[in-house]
Amino acid sequence: MVFDVVILFFILGIFARLVGSDLRLPEALYETLSIYLLLAIGLKGGIELSQQPLASLAPEILAAAVMSFTIPLLLYPIFRFAKFNWADSASIGAHFGSVSVVTFAVALAALAKQGISYESHAPLWVAVMEAPGLVAGVLLARAAQRRAEATQFVSKGVILGSEPIKRTEVLGTATVALSSAKQGGWKTIAHDVIFGKSVLLLLGGLFIGAIAGVEGTAPIKVLFIDPFKGVLALFLLELGLVAGGRLAEVKKYGFKILLLGIAVPLCLAVIGMLTGHLLGLSAGGVAIFTTLAASASYIAAPTAMRIAIPQANAGLSITLSLGIVFPFNVVIGIPIYIQMGLWITS
Amino acid sequence: MSLIKHPKSLLVIIAEANLEKLLIKDIKKLGAVGYTVFDVRGGGHSGVREGTWEADRTIRIEVIADELVADKIAQYVLEQYGKDFGMTLYFSTVSVLRPQKF
Numbered sequence: 001m002v003f004d005v006v007i008l009f010f011i012l013g014i015f016a017r018l019v020g021s022d023l024r025l026p027e028a029l030y031e032t033l034s035i036y037l038l039l040a041i042g043l044k045g046g047i048e049l050s051q052q053p054l055a056s057l058a059p060e061i062l063a064a065a066v067m068s069f070t071i072p073l074l075l076y077p078i079f080r081f082a083k084f085n086w087a088d089s090a091s092i093g094a095h096f097g098s099v100s101v102v103t104f105a106v107a108l109a110a111l112a113k114q115g116i117s118y119e120s121h122a123p124l125w126v127a128v129m130e131a132p133g134l135v136a137g138v139l140l141a142r143a144a145q146r147r148a149e150a151t152q153f154v155s156k157g158v159i160l161g162s163e164p165i166k167r168t169e170v171l172g173t174a175t176v177a178l179s180s181a182k183q184g185g186w187k188t189i190a191h192d193v194i195f196g197k198s199v200l201l202l203l204g205g206l207f208i209g210a211i212a213g214v215e216g217t218a219p220i221k222v223l224f225i226d227p228f229k230g231v232l233a234l235f236l237l238e239l240g241l242v243a244g245g246r247l248a249e250v251k252k253y254g255f256k257i258l259l260l261g262i263a264v265p266l267c268l269a270v271i272g273m274l275t276g277h278l279l280g281l282s283a284g285g286v287a288i289f290t291t292l293a294a295s296a297s298y299i300a301a302p303t304a305m306r307i308a309i310p311q312a313n314a315g316l317s318i319t320l321s322l323g324i325v326f327p328f329n330v331v332i333g334i335p336i337y338i339q340m341g342l343w344i345t346s
Numbered sequence: 347m348s349l350i351k352h353p354k355s356l357l358v359i360i361a362e363a364n365l366e367k368l369l370i371k372d373i374k375k376l377g378a379v380g381y382t383v384f385d386v387r388g389g390g391h392s393g394v395r396e397g398t399w400e401a402d403r404t405i406r407i408e409v410i411a412d413e414l415v416a417d418k419i420a421q422y423v424l425e426q427y428g429k430d431f432g433m434t435l436y437f438s439t440v441s442v443l444r445p446q447k448f
Contacts, residue, residue, distance in 0.1 A: 027385075027397060188367075242398050302401035306364040310430035315393065318401055 004110050007331055009233040013240015014327070018247070025238045033235045034299075038198060040224045040231070041105060041123045042205020043217060048120030049206060050213040057121060060279055064125040067275050067293060069132035071097040071268060076140050078264075082256060084316075086144035090137045091305045091312035095321045096264060097133015098297035099126055101198060102239060105232055106330045107291040110338060111284045118284025127202040129292055131193045134304045138189060141309040189308050198300050239326070246323030253316055261324025265294035265333055273340045287341030294337060295329055296321035351441035354448050355416035356408060360386065360434040362395075363403035365427060373407070376422060377415040379448055382408045392432030410440060410448045 003011075016023045072093030079089035104126050111118055193199060209217060217224070250258055272293025276286035298321040306314050361369060366383065373381050384406045387397040395404045409419060420435050427433060442448060 024398070030399060238398070242402075245396070245398075299400050303364055306362065306401070306431075307368070310427070314401065 010236040010240040013237040014244040017244025038201035042202040043209040045123030046206040046209020049210040068129040072136040087312035090141035094137020095301040100295040103295040116284040249319040269294040283345040287338040290337040296325040298322040352445040355413045357416040
């Protein structure tokens, strides 16, 4: 079979949406499934972590964080060149800098199916890569906003010519914009990302798994480990429905966004592959690092960016990350990333 | 025995769920005592919001307060978020039994 069975559920979800089916998973189930997946991924990694020393992981953790932080900085000039405004360029970059846990889960399922082993503490990379990309996106936006305001002040002064420059008026506008940015200040963003459900459950699961070990987690194995793939299939059905709803939006934003949604993950995949290889990871590990670099967040990033960069067009970045990048990665990207991992380590 | 009723303003804010924490902070800061939040879905100028996943959720906040406080909240919220966020605000007059609660 070409596709892993979970991908078929995703395609079913997209199909249901495109044909206008009334299929809709209850919101409470979506919440439950996402909590389950995050905890289960964390627990699985934690159980493996309990069997190996922690100190050797420092370079990987550092590399994961640096990669996540650097991606928005690399993408910003590219998006500006593609004629996106500063707010959208920073926000989209942050979506790519952060990661998609479900894309990661699909990559794990694909590796397991092909019998390719990988570093069992990989969920730790995911937890580390959630936040730095968002921070970089916000930094880019703040810098660009300051530049935009300075330009606005100067140009207004020139246009007004002989009239007295209404400094308070201009500064007033800037103050409103900045105070609105302050609403989503660092404290709020840091709190929402670190204590948001994704990182909290992933790290919480890792922690519980690492402390309890194989023996301690044996009684809950039947709930958290064995049914994982079935739950992932159900979650992907729901995500197919959501992503299918976004496909119509792709047309609205044009061909450019489709091209970027495919080209950017492939370019980022090369960075992930090289970083993974430099770290000396296994073929499966490199494939996961490649997948993480290529993935775009559609849960943590949209929520954080909406508050931190309210000027950005949320519809655009969500359509890109959930309507194009996510389907591309799970259906076409992951098999390519696995081949990249196998190729560079062979 | 007829009940003694007191008029108050009911302010309803429909906004992106992302704003919930900030709005509640503002509402309390500007003098309202209580509020009620509902998860809702619908469509409008900003497109259709189905509430199917995190970034697509919408909330409806109800605040009962003195007219002055409700006006102040509405004005502040509109100034702060009206430009960048999809948002609907409306007022009505309601009757309450224990005015000191609001």
